Amino acid sequence: MADVEGVRLQKVLANAGVASRRVAEQLIVDGRVRVNGSVVVELGSRIDPESDLVDVDGVAVQLDQSKRYVMLNKPTGVVSSMRDERGRPDLRRFTRDWPERLYNVGRLDAETSGLLLLTNDGSLAHVLAHPSFGVTKVYIAKVDGRVAPQTIARLTKGLDLEDGPIAADKARLLDAGAEHSLVELTLHSGRNRIVRRMMAKVGHPVVELVRRQFGPLHLGTLPAGKARELTKVERGALLTLSRSAPQPDGEDPAGDQETE
Template identity: 85%
Template structure:
């Protein structure tokens, strides 16, 4: 069976080149140098054939997307837009940002209507499930403009933990970016996906949120992407996301709901 599959498969260097890793000649060099793994095993034979639909390949430990039918998009969601593909109340939703893609895309997690920033859209249900699964704990970075002048003591309290109505919560990291005038800018890093968690935390410490933006989701950074614009992830970004998902994927224990609440 193995010999038959190898004969019918596609040469590894061709698969890698088609996936945008590098030219076929450079990919052959990577194979010879032992930088390629197939299903976790280093491959150094140039004649190796694989099944792109089944086999898992990584280069220098970074996962490679072999399934060209999967689409991964980054959206800078503006305020006033709800994180759903069809809103029953007729509010602006995400459909306007997915209509240019042939694939049917879905959002990974949510940002409430008053929060802007990085939202991932994909048709990869397995990856979406992993990234939104509570036990996965993907890290998210927010910048909040809040009322009042935040002190170092408040920052320490955020990282130590505050008590909310649904239990205690602590920021993984908290940093004061600015505290001039009557408002402050605070950067919060969290892995919690609890509903409106940033707003509730800041309200608890006496500094209600005025504006909130998510700048980072796992290995993805919003960068200079304008509000209301979407773009496909780069090869490097897709690799980082797939590597993260493959490394820490939990076993599904319940029906998938990738639209879990967020800030």
């Protein structure tokens, strides 16, 4: 943290849209602002917005305004790539409204729809896409057949797949019909097509699959094929999550194996 050079902390907070400079000063005096993990209560404190990490009430503040965070409801039939070598529909059409070069954090199978995060924040993408971090994801699967309560219990107790055991963090039966059932699965695994393989293992192949949640982000009412920038609250939650993780190294942020 800079002491003589740099920018006054209350000005940084105001520029980031946290509050007016006067309110920001009160936040500092009240001990609600931390810089690099340490509470700062001196109004004359200066920081380097390019290197220092700031949070208010434990929620990370985005200081670098060049970083863009976009939520996409990826439709089926689109591959999770910015340029597909085989000429299939890719993600480029959804990034034309932003001048920054955005790329996807993780992947969804072409036939899986739902929440996909696009960003130009390489360090955040690297952390969130890394298999060792295990971001929580929530899926809703439409599957063949009537799913019994005992099957839901199996999903959380654990299954043996060809690449090792797996258990859902949570599983919930939303609807059980004669031909199809709706199952909600919460997982932190990034293994390839894991939801489809789990449901096939218990005898209920997936007919349709949508990812409704990625970490603190919820798809909400965003229509399929539409993208929007994250709100300030969503950005804060996402940055807080990424800063809590140990920094992994050595892998491409969009190159993890997570497809559903």
